[in-house]
Amino acid sequence: MTSLTTLYDRMIADGDLHPDPAQQAILPEFERIRAALDQPVRKGLFRRAPEPPKGLYLWGGVGRGKSMLMDLFVQSLGDIPARRVHFHAFMQEIHAAMHAARKTGVDDAIAPVAADVVANVRLLAFDEMQITDITDAMIVGRLFQALFAAGVVVVTTSNRIPDDLYKDGLNRDIFLPFIELIKDRMVVWELTSPTDYRQNRLGGTPVYFSPANAEARAAMAEVWTDLAGGPGEPLTLHVNGREVEIPEFRNGVARARFHDLCGRPLGAADYLALAKAARVLLLDNVPTLGRSNFNEAKRFVTLIDALYEARVRLVCSAAAQPEMLYLEGEGSFEFERTASRLREMQAEGWGG
Structure with a gap:
């Protein structure tokens, strides 16, 4: 021993x-x-x-x-x-x-x-x-x-x-x-340490990877290893009598694909529960958004709002840069605020 x-x-x-x-x-x-x-x-x-x-x-x-x-x-x-x-x-x-x-x-x-x-x-x-x-x-x-x-x-x-x-x-x-x-x-x-080591580990390194290719997947895997420190386990959130499963969770760090969180009929209460449970979210494979996936896009906006208000650190891989994610269709104008928040959330030192 x-x-x-x-x-x-x-x-x-x-x-x-x-x-x-x-x-x-x-x-x-x-x-x-x-x-x-x-x-x-x-x-x-x-x-x-x-x-x-x-x-x-x-x-x-x-x-x-x-x-x-x-x-x-x-x-x-x-x-x-x-x-x-x-x-x-x-x-x-x-x-x-x-x-x-x-x-x-x-x-x-x-x-x-x-x-x-x-x-x-x-x-x-x-x-x-x-x-x-x-x-x-x-x-x-x-x-x-x-x-x-x-x-x-x-x-x-x-x-x-x-x-x-x-x-x-x-x-x-x-x-x-x-x-x-x-x-x-x-x-x-x-524990009164003045140093936030989690922020330091992200400090100076990208937290938004685009396009969502093999290089982005490798970068996301590296961030997970650095922040979570080991393999994750599924986390089930109980929200208003329903169960919402987050595929990977460890040391306050959650990881899910875009489809896991935005391709299912989830809402603000679910995303708020996630924001309470996690201090960092790794979100994989955010696609381009528009008419073809309008409902998923609305959920993504709600998810980002919940993370932003709770000061949860976001690391993600996406098909395009924030301003290029949602170029056409109903809601594209309103998405400008979400794109702005995604940019702000990339800033060094941002987060709770």
Whole structure:
């Protein structure tokens, strides 16, 4: 088992990281958890299992290295049963498992679902904890109580301080005990690095590739590898009782083809949900627009508006430059605003 500090120093020596005092300051907290989990769990008739260590709630601005540090930490755990998962995807799994449990006639669907999680891990590492859904808010407190009671350690990243989770949400008073639970069972730490590494990785490099040829595909693949840091998994967004699947998602970075998002009957609510879940969107194969694909063009305009208002970083490959995408047909005049936004979104430093 290799310590997190050793892995971090190795990446600096290899030129993959620059030393960052704010990141280095948090390493002992990760090491504290790793050392405690590395102790053998001895249970006997007169011997109680040791108290699990406090977890870690690591919050701060976008691009400060929170996800990178958590990935390194999980890598350092060796054979310790651990799972790293995006929080949104985890909650979707919980909803599906509870639905299946209810079909068996159980009175409390959370209990067997939590027991299944406990049976498989000693540590859960969540990326980007955020609560925007009332059903998540209703479930998460009881679920985490069960996990903590069973000795599962939780490490999570978030862009929000715990007190701002589910801020202004419906019936937020029922959620407040969960915030207190976080503060009691986890060390809350703000990563205050002044550097936005995600912006720096995009800084000075193109984010709009045209035409959408083999060279553009290679460039998009390179951006994905650099930002996401590994293979993505599908992400299912639950919007007004419907499911919207994003083909690839990792570390707050989403990737989809134009047809995935604009060739299907999606609307503003779907795109707003995507903008909440992702901080960067890679969009492949935007075609030329006009009479033949008028509905797709309208959806594309709505998608760009949602991304723009949420300050989501857009990287895309397209058949033509923004001003040449929509040259004829109804809506071409209105598209000038979208073309202008696409240009603005290419500027270095643009984004949340």
